[in-house]
Amino acid sequence: MGYAVKSVDLDLQLANADKNVSFKSQDISFKLVKDPHHFHLQSDGQTNSISFEILGDNTPVKVTNMKVVVERVKVELEPQKELYIYNKDSKVTYRIPAIAVTGQSGTLVAVSDSRHTGTGDVGAGRVDLFATRSKDNGLNWDTPAVFSDANGKPVAQGTGRMVDGDPNKSRDAGFGDAAIVGDRESDDVLVLSVSGFTKFWNARRGTPNGVARWYSKDGGKTFTAREDITEEIYKQFDGTTPRGKIESMFFGSGRIMQSQRTKVGSHYRVYAVMSGLNVDPQNIANWVMYSDDFGHNWHILGDPMTPAIPYNADEPKCEELPDGSIVVSSRRGNGRWFNVFRFTDSAKGEGYWDTMAHGTLVKASANACNGEILIVPVVKKATGKKMYLALQSVPFGPAGRTNVGINYKELAGYEDFGSSALFAKDWDGAHMSSYIGSAYSTMAWQKDNKLAFMYEEETFAPSTKGGYTQVYKNYTIDQITKGAYEYAADEKLAVANELRTEVLKARLAEMKKNVGENLGQYTPEVFNMVEKVANTYLANPSEKLYELFNLSVNEAPFNEVSDKKFYYLQNDGYKQAEKSYYLKFSDSEAKGVDAYDEADDTQFFIFYKVPNQPGQYYIYNQAWDRYLLPLQNQNQVVKTTDKQNEAGVYTIESLGNGESLIRCLNGKNATYKYLHMNRDKNLVCWVGKESLPSHWRIQDTGLTTGIHDLSKEGTKKAAASQKQYDLSGRQVGKNHKGLIITKQGKSIKD
Numbered sequence: 001m002g003y004a005v006k007s008v009d010l011d012l013q014l015a016n017a018d019k020n021v022s023f024k025s026q027d028i029s030f031k032l033v034k035d036p037h038h039f040h041l042q043s044d045g046q047t048n049s050i051s052f053e054i055l056g057d058n059t060p061v062k063v064t065n066m067k068v069v070v071e072r073v074k075v076e077l078e079p080q081k082e083l084y085i086y087n088k089d090s091k092v093t094y095r096i097p098a099i100a101v102t103g104q105s106g107t108l109v110a111v112s113d114s115r116h117t118g119t120g121d122v123g124a125g126r127v128d129l130f131a132t133r134s135k136d137n138g139l140n141w142d143t144p145a146v147f148s149d150a151n152g153k154p155v156a157q158g159t160g161r162m163v164d165g166d167p168n169k170s171r172d173a174g175f176g177d178a179a180i181v182g183d184r185e186s187d188d189v190l191v192l193s194v195s196g197f198t199k200f201w202n203a204r205r206g207t208p209n210g211v212a213r214w215y216s217k218d219g220g221k222t223f224t225a226r227e228d229i230t231e232e233i234y235k236q237f238d239g240t241t242p243r244g245k246i247e248s249m250f251f252g253s254g255r256i257m258q259s260q261r262t263k264v265g266s267h268y269r270v271y272a273v274m275s276g277l278n279v280d281p282q283n284i285a286n287w288v289m290y291s292d293d294f295g296h297n298w299h300i301l302g303d304p305m306t307p308a309i310p311y312n313a314d315e316p317k318c319e320e321l322p323d324g325s326i327v328v329s330s331r332r333g334n335g336r337w338f339n340v341f342r343f344t345d346s347a348k349g350e351g352y353w354d355t356m357a358h359g360t361l362v363k364a365s366a367n368a369c370n371g372e373i374l375i376v377p378v379v380k381k382a383t384g385k386k387m388y389l390a391l392q393s394v395p396f397g398p399a400g401r402t403n404v405g406i407n408y409k410e411l412a413g414y415e416d417f418g419s420s421a422l423f424a425k426d427w428d429g430a431h432m433s434s435y436i437g438s439a440y441s442t443m444a445w446q447k448d449n450k451l452a453f454m455y456e457e458e459t460f461a462p463s464t465k466g467g468y469t470q471v472y473k474n475y476t477i478d479q480i481t482k483g484a485y486e487y488a489a490d491e492k493l494a495v496a497n498e499l500r501t502e503v504l505k506a507r508l509a510e511m512k513k514n515v516g517e518n519l520g521q522y523t524p525e526v527f528n529m530v531e532k533v534a535n536t537y538l539a540n541p542s543e544k545l546y547e548l549f550n551l552s553v554n555e556a557p558f559n560e561v562s563d564k565k566f567y568y569l570q571n572d573g574y575k576q577a578e579k580s581y582y583l584k585f586s587d588s589e590a591k592g593v594d595a596y597d598e599a600d601d602t603q604f605f606i607f608y609k610v611p612n613q614p615g616q617y618y619i620y621n622q623a624w625d626r627y628l629l630p631l632q633n634q635n636q637v638v639k640t641t642d643k644q645n646e647a648g649v650y651t652i653e654s655l656g657n658g659e660s661l662i663r664c665l666n667g668k669n670a671t672y673k674y675l676h677m678n679r680d681k682n683l684v685c686w687v688g689k690e691s692l693p694s695h696w697r698i699q700d701t702g703l704t705t706g707i708h709d710l711s712k713e714g715t716k717k718a719a720a721s722q723k724q725y726d727l728s729g730r731q732v733g734k735n736h737k738g739l740i741i742t743k744q745g746k747s748i749k750d
Contacts, residue, residue: 004073005043008050010066011036019059020679025052032061045073048435051366051398057679075435078473083132084112084144086467087460092116093467094130095176096253097454099444100189102182102219106447108134109189109220110454112470113176114146116160119466122209123199126160127174129191133220137448138474147191147214147223155225156214162197171210171228173197181256181270182219182444183294189216190295192272194250195228200277203248208234211251213295233289233298237276240304243283243670246276251289252316254372254442260493261324261543262346265292271301273308273316273328281669285309286316286330288341290349301326301341301349308339309356311671311687315370321417322375322388323500324543329373329392335360336371336392338424340417344551346543352554355689359424361407363432365397372442374451377490378477380410386488386495387412389477390423393441393455396432401463404438404455406431406480413499414506431480433473437463449487450474501541504549508534511553511656519559519567519698520654526556558654561617566604566703568596571677573693581677585621589639590628592681598701606705610649616665618647622705631667631675631685638675638683650675652698659695661688 012023017034025041032054041050050068054061084094098111111131117124132144147156158174178193194200195210203209211234213227237246251272262269271290278285285307289298301308309316314331321327324346330337338359343351371394378389388411396403409427410416417423437458444452453475456468477487490496508531514520515527522530533552537545561567569583571592581592585602597603601623610616619628626640627647641647653661662675669685676686676694686694 003070004045004048005050006045006069006071007043008039008041008066008068010039011064012039013037013062013064015060015062019057021054021056021059021061023052023054025050036064045071047363047396047432048403049398078433081138081141081472082459082469083110083141083454083472084114084130084470085460086463086469090461090467093118093465094470095440095456095466095468096178097440097442097456097470098178098180098191098254099442099452099454099472100180100182100220100255101444101446101452102187102189103184104187105135105219106137107182107187107219108138108444108446108452109180109182109216110134110141110470110472111178111180111191112144113178114144115176115466116158117174117466121199122174122176122194123197123202125174125197126158127176128154128158129156129175129178129193131220131223135219137446137450138452138472141472149225150222155223156193156212167196167198167203167207170197171195171212171230172226175212175226177250177253179251179253179256179272181258183267184258184260185268187217187219188267188294189220189223190214190256190270191216191223192251192256192295193253195226195230198248200248200250203277204279205234205238205245205247209248209250211249215295229298233274236298236300237287237304240300241276241278241285241287241307242305242310243278243281243285245278247279248277249274252286253370253440254317255374255444256295257318257320259320260496261320263292264347267292267294270295271318271320271326272298273318273330275313275316276307281671283311283671284313285311286313286328288318288326288328299349302351302353306353308341308353309337313337314368317371317373319373319375319390321423322411322496323417323503323546324496325417327373327417327420327423329371330356331368331370332358333364333366333368334358335364336373336394336424338420340420340423342550342554343547344554345547351547351550354420357420357424357690359392359427361392361394362427362430363394363396363403363405363407365395365401365403366399367395367397367401369395369401370440371395374443374445375411376445376451376477377488377495378410378485379488380412380485381483385412386490388490388496388499389481389485390417390427391443391451391480392427393443393453395438396430400437401439402434402437403432404434404441404457406433406443406453406475408481408485410485411499414503418503418506418510429481429484431475431482434471438471439463439468446474449489450476451480497541500546501538504534504537504546507549507553511556514656514658516658517559518658519561519700520652520656520658520660521559522556522656523559530556558656561607561652561698563607563609563617564705566606566622566701566705567698568603568701569605570596570697570699571693571695572697573677573691573695574679581681583677583683585624585626585640587624587626587640589637590683592677592683604701604703607650607652608644613649615651616649617651618644619650619662620647628675631664631669631673633669633685634672635678635684635686638685655689655695658697660698661694662696663688 195212286309441455459469630648672685
């Protein structure tokens with residue numbers, strides 16, 4: 001028995017009507033005003049909590065007449081197996097589930113940390129890796145035991161000792177946070193883990209967190225001796241990342257993903273996602289690595305200068321989308337970070353990342369916690385349409401690590417996974433698996449076409465001393481989705497390939513909408529070239545031609561900024577009643593104003609090209625003879641300078657819809673590197689694409705600068721060599737200031 005929320009009622013009102021505050025709960029949202037606004041929510045009667053958010057300005061909100069109706073409900077307990085039991089008498093603690101299924105025999109291999117450190121991760125002392133197996137789809141399981149070789153010798157048992165005070169001599173002190181995969185064609189198993197006596201936050205490049213590797217050739221019954229591959233991984237990030245070398249790293253625990261499509265070497269390709277720590281400033285980012293020989297050699301996917309999750313990242317996983325792209329899912333509170341990688345040459349691991357997006361899911365705790373992502377082929381019962389279904393496990397909360405379950409979302413076309421943002425939004429449903437304290441979770445697909453689900457739970461004792469019972473359940477897709485979908489094998493990836501074609505058509509249509517003359521749009525000629533590639537694919541669909549389409553889209557040039565024109569900068573981030581903000585210089589800083597004035601030259605800007613640095617600019621206002629300075633820290637107001645050698649260096653990232661991001665290349669804080677117009681019309685530093693006030697429309701004023709070389713002196717000489725006139729048509733002298741007309745057109749002279 002338990003309790004569930006039946007309904008919630010309350011009234012909300014603002015104390016200060018001038019403030020901008022909104023209320024959100026599930027799919028209900030509204031703006032708060034001075035008069036009371038009534039909120040009512042009727043729940044499904046199956047949840048023990050309702051969460052809501054108050055967003056916007058920092059101002060008091062009055063809440064009155066709150067009424068929460070709860071009712072007693074009978075919870076039908078699902079069958080489960082306790083694979084690793086933690087109770088009040090336990091001498092060791094169990095943490096961090098990982099599960100895999102082998103392709104030949106269908107053996108399930110479930111791995112857990114066995115910690116002699118209580119609450120401590122690797123770095124706190126002795127941590128062992130244990131495994132248990134099932135050969136009958138989870139019905140019966142072996143007794144858990146430490147990884148051992150064919151002679152029974154333990155090969156993943158930590159010593160718990162620091163040798164000579166040197167972490168590099170102590171990489172056998174502990175092994176934990178395992179990531180595992182069973183090969184789809186054999187009974188080979190690969191395991192990676194953290195190793196050593198160094199904690200993640202304290203490790204540095206000279207004394208890093210270790211990376212250990214094991215293999216099994218018999219479905220997890222016996223394992224090879226530990227191999228230390230620490231340097232092989234770390235050296236690939238030395239001097240190749242946007243913030244310098246990686247000081248500390250680990251691969252996300254749980255499931256290593258194996259491709260259904262790509263087989264370049266001995267095995268189908270495997271992907272593992274790592275979290276890398278930079279310091280000064282501190283940041284964690286995620287990179288995907290791949291191997292074409294089942295983990296013997298690893299490579300970074302794409303350009304290491306562009307991480308999958310570039311900032312505020314945490315424990316990550318990845319999965320293969322129906323079109324062959326890779327989606328990363330990274331830990332955060334209230335949902336997950338997602339990003340999509342599109343291949344331009346899958347055989348070489350080449351391609352590009354979209355921009356990360358926050359997905360709130362249907363149910364997700366405010367607490368950041370590790371979870372798993374898995375995508376399976378299904379049929380929607382109501383329509384008979386074949387598609388794919390994305391599964392994402394997390395604690396449902398609403399706060400803390402409780403109520404682990406599985407969110408799901410259908411992948412039926414472009415609107416579902418055509419970009420990171422589209423994948424992140426509008427998840428369809430959720431199934432709760434645990435009704436008590438529960439935390440990390442992982443998944444794999446069984447030979448009997450059921451989902452193997454393994455998660456941490458306070459089944460027999462609270463986790464206050466660091467341990468959980470590791471629980472196993474299996475589900476049909478029908479059970480998870482309450483009968484809405486069922487598993488439907490996708491023979492030869494026929495459904496996936498149809499979805500790939502639908503996505504290509506939709507992406508081409510989206511591109512066509514953004515053909516035009518504005519900055520950040522495509523010219524008709526560019527679109528026609530991309531369309532030609534698309535038509536080649538449509539005539540004979542193939543993975544190679546789809547990747548060629550991805551390449552043509554990624555390399556398609558936008559209309560670019562010119563140093564021969566003046567521009568005004570429009571920001572619609574807080575647009576209300578068709579009102580935008582416009583950038584304006586003063587003598588020391590840049591601010592937003594409510595209207596564009598075509599006669600106000602403090603609103604006109606030149607993007608001076610940085611010599612010998614293509615695509616890099618100084619942002620200059622001729623009226624004040626000042627440049628924007630480099631960006632500093634979060635929300636810090638951007639100042640100006642009259643010295644070019646002190647100026648910020650900026651680049652423009654077009655979004656393909658007439659909007660652009662303006663990114664600082666020499667700023668102080670690599671996380672907050674985009675120009676952003678805040679609600680108070682201050683120009684500040686912020687994080688980028690996810691935030692609409694970081695989107696700019698860089699509009700042509702119709703005035704020309706007359707620049708023939710890149711210096712201000714060159715600008716003045718070029719303008720002085722022509723006859724010039726004011727707006728009334730009178731010829732004026734070379735020292736005339738303001739709006740002038742020459743043979744080249746209109747311009748401004750200071």
